[in-house]
Amino acid sequence: MSRIVYVNGEYLPETEAKVSIFDRGFLFADGVYEVTSVLGGKLIDFDGHARRLERSLGELDMTPPIGRDALLEVHRQLVARNGLEEGMIYLQITRGAPADRDFAFPSEEVPGTVVLFPQAKTLTGPEIAAKGWRIVTVDDLRWGRRDIKTVQLLYPSMGKMAAKAAGADDAWMVEDGHVTEGTSNNAYIVKDGKIVTRHLGTEILHGITRAAVLRFAAEAQMKVEERAFTVEEAQAADEAFVTSASSFVMPVVEIDGVVLGDGTPGPIAMRLREIYIDESRKVAL
Numbered sequence: 001m002s003r004i005v006y007v008n009g010e011y012l013p014e015t016e017a018k019v020s021i022f023d024r025g026f027l028f029a030d031g032v033y034e035v036t037s038v039l040g041g042k043l044i045d046f047d048g049h050a051r052r053l054e055r056s057l058g059e060l061d062m063t064p065p066i067g068r069d070a071l072l073e074v075h076r077q078l079v080a081r082n083g084l085e086e087g088m089i090y091l092q093i094t095r096g097a098p099a100d101r102d103f104a105f106p107s108e109e110v111p112g113t114v115v116l117f118p119q120a121k122t123l124t125g126p127e128i129a130a131k132g133w134r135i136v137t138v139d140d141l142r143w144g145r146r147d148i149k150t151v152q153l154l155y156p157s158m159g160k161m162a163a164k165a166a167g168a169d170d171a172w173m174v175e176d177g178h179v180t181e182g183t184s185n186n187a188y189i190v191k192d193g194k195i196v197t198r199h200l201g202t203e204i205l206h207g208i209t210r211a212a213v214l215r216f217a218a219e220a221q222m223k224v225e226e227r228a229f230t231v232e233e234a235q236a237a238d239e240a241f242v243t244s245a246s247s248f249v250m251p252v253v254e255i256d257g258v259v260l261g262d263g264t265p266g267p268i269a270m271r272l273r274e275i276y277i278d279e280s281r282k283v284a285l
């Protein structure tokens with residue numbers, strides 16, 4: 001079944017949607033994106049994603065080509081027109097398509113390109129997190145502004161391929177001996193009941209799921225420490241997990257071949273997963 005997608009003001013069947021070959025997203029990865037999950041036909045944490053999108057655009061001196069209310073409406077329309085019950089809405093905004101390839105940014109008259117499409121995916125249910133993920137580590141070779149959610153995702157793709165080649169589920173990236181984050185998620189360990197996750201900065205994306213999960217953890221009287229941790233510390237942890245809009249809270253059971261605890265998803269990760277999904281559903285838009 002063909003999806004209905006959104007491109008620059010129009011809802012179209014996916015086969016009819018077009019973007020210029022001169023689009024700066026295509027030529028320079030000059031664009032930003034967001035992924036908002038959908039549960040029960042409703043958007044999870046839309047405001048958080050919209051806020052981060054505005055920040056990403058601002059950091060790159062891009063003029064928002066569409067406002068927050070209009071964006072919410074497009075998200076809702078795509079959910080409705082595609083009958084999306086569970087999955088994600090992908091949103092991408094680029095610096096638009098000038099008349100030719102040129103490294104310099106085009107003038108303000110070139111409008112940004114706005115593309116959104118739905119992706120149906122089962123995100124919940126007992127089988128999704130039942131086994132937990134096995135992780136390998138790779139060097140973090142990305143650029144220095146990982147707090148901006150740009151579409152430069154080649155290195156994370158390579159990380160996921162390295163994980164696949166090793167028979168693992170995903171990769172964590174390591175810089176100066178410390179874990180920065182997963183290829184498309186934030187990374188956490190749990191030791192003696194305390195949750196440790198890297199502090200915010202330019203080295204990692206400021207996860208919208210991370211912010212919510214840390215808030216729920218505090219509300220549940222769990223101890224949280226925001227600081228960098230090493231791979232060795234992670235391998236000696238009682239449990240570990242990752243968070244993202246597409247995985248929510250996903251337990252990690254193995255890091256570079258070292259099994260954590262008894263090799264099954266940890267209780268704190270599973271509890272946070274349940275709380276996150278329950279609470280997010282309650283306030284979904």
Ligand code: PDD
Binds near residue numbers: 181182205
């Ligand atoms: N990835 N870190 C990185 C590098 C990410 O790409 C993501 C999200 C996160 C988690 O952010 P959030 O909780 O806001 O989803 C952390 C999305 C899901 C993706 O690229 O598909």
